[in-house]
Amino acid sequence: MKFLIDLLKGMVVGVANIIPGVSGGTMMVSMGIYEKIIGAINNLFKHFKQSILTLLPIAIGMVAGIGVFSYILPYCLENHPLPTSLCFIGLILGGVPFIVKPAAESLKKDGKHISFGHVIAFLLLFGLAVAMAFMSETETHSAAFNLNALLVIKLFVIGVIASATMVVPGVSGSLVLMLLGFYSGIIETIRDFIDSLISFDAAALLHCVGILLPFGIGVVFGIFAVSKLIEWLFEKHPSVTYSAILGLILASPIGIIAKMGHNNINAVSIIVGIVLLVGCTWFTYWFGKKTEGIE
Numbered sequence: 001m002k003f004l005i006d007l008l009k010g011m012v013v014g015v016a017n018i019i020p021g022v023s024g025g026t027m028m029v030s031m032g033i034y035e036k037i038i039g040a041i042n043n044l045f046k047h048f049k050q051s052i053l054t055l056l057p058i059a060i061g062m063v064a065g066i067g068v069f070s071y072i073l074p075y076c077l078e079n080h081p082l083p084t085s086l087c088f089i090g091l092i093l094g095g096v097p098f099i100v101k102p103a104a105e106s107l108k109k110d111g112k113h114i115s116f117g118h119v120i121a122f123l124l125l126f127g128l129a130v131a132m133a134f135m136s137e138t139e140t141h142s143a144a145f146n147l148n149a150l151l152v153i154k155l156f157v158i159g160v161i162a163s164a165t166m167v168v169p170g171v172s173g174s175l176v177l178m179l180l181g182f183y184s185g186i187i188e189t190i191r192d193f194i195d196s197l198i199s200f201d202a203a204a205l206l207h208c209v210g211i212l213l214p215f216g217i218g219v220v221f222g223i224f225a226v227s228k229l230i231e232w233l234f235e236k237h238p239s240v241t242y243s244a245i246l247g248l249i250l251a252s253p254i255g256i257i258a259k260m261g262h263n264n265i266n267a268v269s270i271i272v273g274i275v276l277l278v279g280c281t282w283f284t285y286w287f288g289k290k291t292e293g294i295e
Contacts, residue, residue, distance in 0.1 A: 003057045009033050010061020012091070015069045017062070018174050018187060019077070019088060019256075025167055027091065029099050029249065031287070033058060035234070038167075041227040070190045081261035086273035087280050089253045094284025099249060103242035112239060121240050122247035129251035134258055145185055145211050152214045158182050159218020160225070167226045186215065 009031040017024035028034040040054040076084040107113065145151065162173045162182075177183040189211050196204035233241040 006033065006054075006057035007061040007064075010058035011065035012061075013058070014062035014065025015073070016088065016091075018066055018070060018073060024173055027095070029095050029245070031095070031284075032098055038227050038231055038234075041224060042231050066190065067194055070187050070194075074187070078261060079264060080269065081263065082265050082269045083273040083276050085256045085260045086277040089256055090277040090280025090282075091284050092249065092252050093277075094281040094286075096246075096249065097285065099242060099246055103239060103246060106238040106242060114243075117240055118243040121244040124247070125244040126247035126251045129248050130254050145189065147207065147210045152210075155182075155211060155214040156218040156221075159215040160222035161218075163219035163222030163226070167223055167230065186212075 012031060013024050013027045013033075016027040025034065028037055036054060037058060040051040044051045044055075073084075158177070162177050174183055177186060189208050192204060193208035193212060195201075196208060230241075
């Protein structure tokens, strides 16, 4: 049962990671698995078996979510942008109580009250997330990827940057990829990889692996590096770290709306969007409460 629950949570995180403006880290918080993932990554070599058992279902779910929804989401975002965007805003808002609660507990534990430092951390990270959402971008498509040493190095660096932001709640890794101009290219390459795997097209498969492998290595490297930093921040400055994360999370809906298309918006889409917003907010909160005690 626990394996299945973590699998489903991983799928939600995977889907979130490929939507510009939506933070995979925020979804980890909303799903109640953030600190568990960070702890497992940082203790991978120290407690290898336990860490693998923790990460495996979440990782499988994330890969499945990214693979399946790399086909579905572009269609939904292009043809039904408002309901799709409000659906994910709801998933984010439903998880806010699960970051507010440990933030309040860390303040109480340290015998502190909300200070100027907490407010500054909140506002700085809130402003950073909003500013990122309104930056312009120039996209590179998969057809423009010509494999060479420079591209391999560039993909590795892009992978490090993207994964580092994917781990931080409130920061959208896919939005960062978009700002760097690699979002469409990576998503299209993932789809091409799946298509070539199904059709047994060895040449196309090799080309996709040549693009995704250095990017994937960069992603893994970035996750490990940032996880160490986040664990240190939680250990040394927990209440300020929670304040900063809360600022990033509450800025996420602004980022989603900023990147949302404006086609097919009518009375029906508004009503459906509001229903999805309320329903997804309730679902995330209910799911979080329901699975809170499952470790």
